[in-house]
Amino acid sequence: MADTLKFKLVSPERQLAATDAADSVTIPGMSGDLTAMVNHAAFLTNLRPGYVVVRSGGTEESYFVSGGFAEISQSVVSVLAEEAFEKAAVNRSFIEDRIFDAEEALSEMPQSAPTTRKQAALQKLNDFKALLDQVPG
Numbered sequence: 001m002a003d004t005l006k007f008k009l010v011s012p013e014r015q016l017a018a019t020d021a022a023d024s025v026t027i028p029g030m031s032g033d034l035t036a037m038v039n040h041a042a043f044l045t046n047l048r049p050g051y052v053v054v055r056s057g058g059t060e061e062s063y064f065v066s067g068g069f070a071e072i073s074q075s076v077v078s079v080l081a082e083e084a085f086e087k088a089a090v091n092r093s094f095i096e097d098r099i100f101d102a103e104e105a106l107s108e109m110p111q112s113a114p115t116t117r118k119q120a121a122l123q124k125l126n127d128f129k130a131l132l133d134q135v136p137g
Helices: 092-107 115-134
Strands: 005-010 015-022 024-029 032-037 043-047 050-056 059-065 068-072 076-081 084-086
Antiparallel strands (some): 024 032, 024 050
């Protein structure tokens, strides 16, 4: 069995990253960050806004995702993101725009919307707000 993971990060617009040699991949899962390594148990999770971090041979690459899904197996990590960007493309203004959009979506949600939908929208807003301290000006 190989001692590295295959990793792929795709969004609706493009494939942002792929490698056959990741040592580990850290993912912003809905219940918290998780790190997948070779021989990880099969796992599927929703993503919250945050950073996917791919470590390989002593180097580290980070990518911002706004949400989506991740599928982990013993040798493959696949991330299907709503939006995905290189970390360098994300700054405070970028996150503030996402916060504005999330606040607007929450305010426009009908009163009759299911409670779970409202809670998910509020959680996404709070996740974006929490990211403000992690990005440069």
